[in-house]
Amino acid sequence: MSQSANLNVIIATDCGSTTTKAILIENVDGVYRQTYRGEAPTTVEAPFEDVTRGVLNAIQEVEELSGRTILDGERIIAPARDGRGVDIYISTSSAGGGLQMMVAGVVKSMTGESAQRCALGAGAIVMDVLASNDGRLPHQKIERIRQLRPDMVLLSGGTDGGTISHVVELAEYIAAADPKPRFGIGFRLPVIYAGNRDARADIERILGEKAELTVTDNIRPTLERENLQPARLKIHDLFLEHVMAQAPGYKKLMSWTGAPIMPTPGAVGLIMQTIARNQGINVVGVDIGGATTDVFSVFDGVFNRTVSANLGLSYSISNVLAEAGLANIMRWVPFDIDQQDLRNRIKNKMIRPTTIPQLLAELKIEQAIAREALRLAFIQHKQLAVGLKGVAKERTLSDVFAAEAAESLIDMMRLDLLVGSGGVLSHAPRRQQAMQMMIDAFQPEGVTRLAVDSIFMMPHLGVLSTVNERAATEVFDRDCMIYLGTCVAPRGKGKPGAKACDWEIALSGGATERGELAAGDLRRVPLGLDETAMLRANPARGWDLGAGPGKPIEAILHGGVAGIVLDGRGRPIQMAEDRARQVQQILTWNRATDQYPA
């Protein structure tokens, strides 16, 4: 993609479901910095029904704070001249519920899964995966397509040159359902065909008149290869042409931006990939919102994104309780509470999502629920972030189709950076709380650095990376990331109190701290931002820090606002079964990491 070098002042907005956030990025002494931010309620819904109103309000707040004139009436001044205006305006959007898609593939675990990865990576919420072998009868599939009213359908299936009948059958179901798009009662539904190229003529004959059909390269041209990018680009095009164009005010907004508007999660995925590529690291990112939790990963250059549509901390908080179960939430809460009362409190948060915990006990409950939402969202991510299934390997056929948990691309021992975003993490009263929530939910192994997105500017930086990658990475490093510190966690299991590893941390000032980490222990060693230290650790038999069970390691530890956490609780974390002991365990861990006021 072409990159614009002559950008010194950039205004970027993210039009979220409830809030439109604007940030100003300026080239200060040769370095790009995020300087001011403003926000205003999103105005997609009645009574305004014009997204640009919220954009102008958010930019106006930036004007007031920065003292820089950016607007001329209801127009963004671009390019900048004489200290007024900006060089470019860019935006992302998830307003109106984001991009909602249905995907279809012939074999659920093969092309169905590739189609799902394709749509998710483009920033969509996948409402359902239709497949020839999904166990539903034809009329049930047709009824389901008709009910859902997605924004768009991605139809795939078959390798190039293979059999066409199954993918044609799926097209017949879609045609029979004659689905209507969510927006625009009189419009035809956009359908992207990215399956067996030999079936294109039949697909065009079946769907050409019933849907807004776009044909692109097969996402699975051979069993061994996934080719998601052409279809993802088509999804972005159609998102702009059909979905965005129907949303109130977006035609005007599109005419203002200097780069195509991107779906918010698509932009976050882009910046994650840029960072992983530039630093040569494996990254996992999470954005926990009120309604949904997005998880992103880049492992060995392979990008995956999932969205857990009903795991969130306000609108969907009650669903976290329903999915995780009360016992799993309470295992993180160091006190008992009447169950009826707790359920009522959670439901009250669901119906009044903007309230905040005033009491410490309520904060602890909310952070316990966050741990479970993150944990469940990560489980879903690991299930989808897998290698290609159905690929010929030295295995029996039954192995190929067997449960694929072991094939997940996510290897926590090789994870370099874990980034968190979303109110409960970015705005936790103590940074240690954000760090501990992520450690408890994701359970990193070995040596892993952790950070939070300071003010959720990753979407803005994602779309910025398409016009100026240098600006995006500089702002990401300097203003977006708040490094929390590093987690050192040997993988293994042991009796509480038994040795997990010996450790020694040589601080940059010459001092050295050393000790023994026992199974069940959690310790915090302060190490400030921009500080590093050398870790030498000798795991006990059966414990692994990355070099193999019982083998010593050396690693550089990066400090942060929370410091270093030495986690000997085992993987998975060994929790006491007995509730009274569990409470004691949590209290001990919380004290060790200075989570809450005494």
Next chain:
Amino acid sequence: MAHSYTPGLRVTSYTTLQRRRILPLKGDVIVKVGDRVRRDDVVARTDLPGDIATANVVNRLGIQPSEIGRYMLKKEGEPVEEGELLAETRPFITWFRSQVKSPITGTVETISSITGQVLLRRPPRPVAVMAYVDGTVAEVISDEGVVVETAGAFVQGIFGVGGEAWGPVVRISKTADEVVTPDMIAPEHHGAVLVCGALATLAVLRRAIAVGAAGVIAGGINADDLKELLGYDLGVAITGTEEIGTTIIVTEGFGRISIADRTFDVLCGCAGQVASINGATQIRAGVQRPEIISPCDMPPADANGYGHAGGLAVGDPVRIIREPHFGRLGTVAALPSELRRVESETVVRVLVVAFSDGTQAVVPRANVESITR
């Protein structure tokens, strides 16, 4: 004077409202602008395409998909009756003949020579949209529906389940904080909208369903009772399609909470009149709250209104909507502009609430709801 922006629910004894009544697909609008309509009058109708059924003809006949045309007895677009022959083989020995009969009455939609599937469509299903409220047609949206305008009392609840319903309003509880019992609901409450005080218990709701009440309005409901009633734990507040036999609207939240005095007054003012109610709630993207609309031609002498999002100033009444003072009413005593650290160590903008007993509390601004304008 310092101000704060805070959300609230609308509660008014008289206002003018418009409701869009739109078809799921394009169809016919059968009223015109200016027509007086009743809540149960049909204002627009259309035919939804019938459901699809499939017949795997090639498998059943043991033929290749490309041969299907030779064996079909019906063409695309032709009507068929349930049990009527769709396709058959004609072997030399009739004993070996295979037949495929239509599983439904409808039309042949498609015959695929690639997959061998025959898709059959049932007859269209008529769908009608009713006016929902008594009023006047203010606008016709060609082929799609109408906007009905009405005037009367209007109360927004915080949460509801169940869809549109209507019936006369009957006050069951004497006071806003009373917890009613099932024996207070009688068979004559069939078709009525029942105002039930501070808590709609499971027993009360079951009794209301048993007598066929159109709706139940209460200050609160317990989460466990709702789960029991629905048969599942509601995960996300998107409701309105539940079919539990009545429509439930809670005005305050989960737990036992008195109906706010003014809400109770407005509801009592509607007693004996017909109200249109809708439990549909959607809290995410395009907030929709449950509602009670009781049309009347003239504003009452003591017409008053409150709620709605807007500024909050010292002296305004508020309700606290989160612990530690959840459900308590008070007035704004101060709106300090500086950020404060509360017990959870969260640094937030706060306000000071004065209670009627003379005590005060510092509360995050996000944790109050305006109950006046």
